Amino acid sequence: MGEEQLDVVGRGCVAVTLRARRPAYSVMQECLRLQAAAPPRTSADRFWGRHPLRPEARSWYQGALGEIRVARVLDELGPDWTVLHSVPVGSGESDIDHVVLGPPGVFTLNTKHHDDKKVWVGGNVFMVNGSRTWHIRNSLSEAARASRLLSARAGGPVDVTPVLVVVGARSIRFGEKQPPVVVLPEAHVGRWLRSLPAVHSDEAVTYLAMLAEERATWHTQGLVLDDTLRHEQRFQRLQREIALAGRRRRRWALGAAVGTVAASVGAGITLLGGVLAAVTSSIG
Template sequence: MQRFFGVSPLGREAEPWYTGALGELEVARRLAGLGPGWYVLHAVPVGSGASDLDHVVIGPTGVFTINTKHHRGQNVWVGARRILVNGQRTDHLRNAAYEGKRTSKLLSVSARMLVDVTPIIAIVGARRMTVRVRPYTVAVLREFELVGWLQRHPVTLTPEQVQQLAALAAKPATWQRAPEIESVDHAAFERLRRDIERARRRRVLWVTLSIAALPFVAISTVSATVSAIP
């Protein structure tokens, strides 16, 4: 019955995860346009806990970590030291900077040389993004700006260096994880996304039908009232 009336199959606790996952998928789709000579890793597990890096990009213009933030329909304000979403302060800059430093440390140890890493925050779906002052250590970009920005960045790595770093990044041991990493069930996620979209369409249909029925309800009410007058 709940499915018939368009109730979402997603629990409230899981909504932030689902929204974040949609943002990561959109950024992954964009990064696929980088072309040959670029290597992109998604959802890279780091350490022994549950934390991961949304995306790691390695190419001629360097190494980048991308922290995806899905703020669909919201207003984002960017300053030198903080990011506000609908007026609320966030930890986006601090978290992204930490990811960049951590990635630089781990890749530098594996490569036995200093590997500079540029952290990026990818803002997905925002209604408006106002940049008052660009942060000094973290790049903040809209999702549609990513590929062009990465490709226009100054070239810093040779093709051989890119391949070497990409090979190291592909090894779980680089990130201090156990060799076997649980894979993501993409098919299950796609099924969930289809169920949620169907539920959304049903809700829209029921609202539309309810609005369309209002005039008839009003006419029926008036008619009943008139009939009741002696």
């Protein structure tokens, strides 16, 4: 390691391969960027448990949580597999949520976190709570792009299979027409991948993994100074703030509910006392 790289490490960043890149890196960055514009939280905000997340950052926050959940599933694939997260592509900020390589081939996983939503899939249509999305088109485009980039690097054709991973949905229903991409809930991803037949030798998998973990395979900027740890720590602090605010809101809601019940019981006792007094007076 040269002096320049040592100096970079000393400042908390290091040039690394994509194998070291943590899940949801890109969406965490955008979430934290948007959240940075939020005004400082006051004592009243904390006391009442007001939600700390800016509305503009909420979809990015949910997206990061979804990618992290899928990454945990992929961690269980085993040593025969290579899993890369938040793979940067092109020349800008675009990325692929997960690239997975193993004996059955190469896969791009597009994670969609639709918490407690109803999902319907049929043909090229992917609907969430009745609203049409571009998820299938984007997943096909993502896999085709990955295939072009890997093929160019390998010097021969490399097929890539697109997979749409749905996180947190209340239900997933399929129409009669088969979608052109694989659509799976997060819990089924690992089992599905392991069930596929091998199409690559161990040597081919090792070679493709070596190419895939190089940033230059995917992005015009071949060198990256990665400060993943700092972003993860900031995102985890944000998660703790959100969880604490949620607990406070639930406590206040429970207190209000108990107070309402107590007030109703008190009113009932007062009414009953009045009735009994009237009855006693009439008997006397």
